[in-house]
Amino acid sequence: MSHPVTPWYKQFWPWFLIGLLMLSISVSSTFAFLAIRSADGMVQEDYYEHGRAINMVLAKQERAAELGIAASVRIDPLTSDVVLDLEGDHYPEKLDFELIFPTRDDRDIEITLEHVRDGRYLGQAPDNLRYRWYLQLQPQVDEPEWRLVGEGRFPDEDAVRLTPGRAAPANDS
Template sequence: MREDLKPWYKQFWPWFLIGLLLSSITFSLIYLVVSIRYYDGSVEGDYYKRGLAINEQLAKQEHARALGLEAQVLFDSRTGDVVVDLEGDSRPESLALALVFPTDSDFDRALTLKHVHEGRYVTTLEEPLRYRWYLQLQPETGEQAEWRLTGEISFPSDAPVTLKPGL
């Protein structure tokens, strides 16, 4: 028996292997917590139905094009006013403006604009917006709307945005 043999807890390799195991457990737990907390919900349960609904969206765009619809949207960053000037053959009493955030649906906003005068619709934002947003203008909320105009904007911006038929 050799006397210069150290006990296991004073040697390098057992601690190296234990460290590898503990670090893998630690990182696994961190990734588990992050994946649960920041779940993005990227896969829809009814993805097949949503895929079939693209034809309905195309029909809405074509109907808006047939009516000759186009809209100018102006966001006033100082007052929070949202003004839409709608041109074409449709004058509903109110419009639904959906502000869609590209990466997180929790930030999406829905605004209802009231008709004030010959194609002009107005509403107010509660708080100023930042970053890039997709805009969808319809005569009513939901999938039952007859037509849809789309566009995009990056905030802060005081320049008017033109919404046209299109995806």
Template sequence: MTQDPHSLPPWYKQFWPWFLLGILLSSVAVSTTFLVLSIKSYDGMVEDNYYKQGLAINQVIEQDRRAAELGLSAELLIDDLTGDITVELDGERRPERLLLALVFPTRGDRDLNLTLEHVRDGHYTGQAPSRLEYRWYLRLQPIQEEPEWRLNGEASFPQDAPIILTPGETNEG
């Protein structure tokens, strides 16, 4: 019982070649989709030079320790409507200008560095460029090449209550 070779349908009318081609084409489509998504949604979380960051940790610890020695703390208030920033700095050191770094936990491209000007007796003011939302790490330090001290905090915006910045580490390092 042999089949007549002329009675077999051509390959393109059979099920298995199309099934195998379908698997191959679907895997190409899925992998291309993932490639495009991974290129377009770069998260910026990978640090290129961990060695350099490791060496800088001693400087960061020293800045936190120095802020505690000076008895520094700050109360920060950001007006949700106008973006006005007010800081009241308590302690011995009161530079003319401060740097307020707002660090977004997951996307480095959203980080902000704002300059605050000294108004009077430990009061500083500045302006946020846009309305803040979500959770942020906050770092306050004098504007210098190598700052002597720093204060840290964490806040979720919008927030009506003042934010207290103290010496010590936050999760952003």
């Protein structure tokens, strides 16, 4: 009672194992292709220079705290008008207002704000501003003396507060 042995290419298991191998090769090749072709926007090429600039940024924020500068900014959801009220004694003619998108640097927006009277500045944001943004404000000069930072979610009817950005104390819990 011998059973006839069928050739390997007519059996199920060799083709199943070969199929798994081919599937893993095609999936890994696809992921390798995508990893090579798509850029990672979170990684900065000039990380060394960026790290060195952190101390300069902190010094600008400390200088804003020394001068007692703060601001509140509101972006109208209908007209996209930017209205900023600067508190303090220093009122430059123009301010650089940056909206920094947390994950994609190609979506960052720079707006020039013009001084109109007594610490009030006006500018125009792009239409349909949405999502969460990091905000930075500084005078529009070659070497700005101070910088304010904040965080806002748009569209929003409320004003966003910009402060010198000192680090909050850590919780002991």
